[in-house]
Amino acid sequence: xxxxxxxxxxxxxxxxxxxxxxxxxxxxxxxxxxxxxxxxxxxxxxxxxxxxxxxxxxxxxxxxxxxxxxxxxxxxx
Numbered sequence: 001x002x003x004x005x006x007x008x009x010x011x012x013x014x015x016x017x018x019x020x021x022x023x024x025x026x027x028x029x030x031x032x033x034x035x036x037x038x039x040x041x042x043x044x045x046x047x048x049x050x051x052x053x054x055x056x057x058x059x060x061x062x063x064x065x066x067x068x069x070x071x072x073x074x075x076x077x
Contacts, residue, residue: 020046 015021022041029035039054041047052073059069 019043 020041020043022039024040025038027036027038037054039047039051041050055071055073059071062069
């Protein structure tokens with residue numbers, strides 16, 4: 001296992017010890033430049049914060065690729 005994978009595994013174990021976890025399904029349409037992510041977490045009340053942080057990370061990654069991102073966040077339940 002390389003160093004990067006070890007770092008990921010260590011971080012995963014630390015987060016698991018807090019009781020946080022979940023699942024994600026990623027649907028990718030390469031030719032259309034489109035993807036969807038469906039995330040479920042435990043505890044469920046952490047979902048809003050996780051999604052907000054995830055979107056911010058995605059926007060930063062796109063900015064590093066010189067891609068401007070417009071973000072719309074729906075507050076609907």
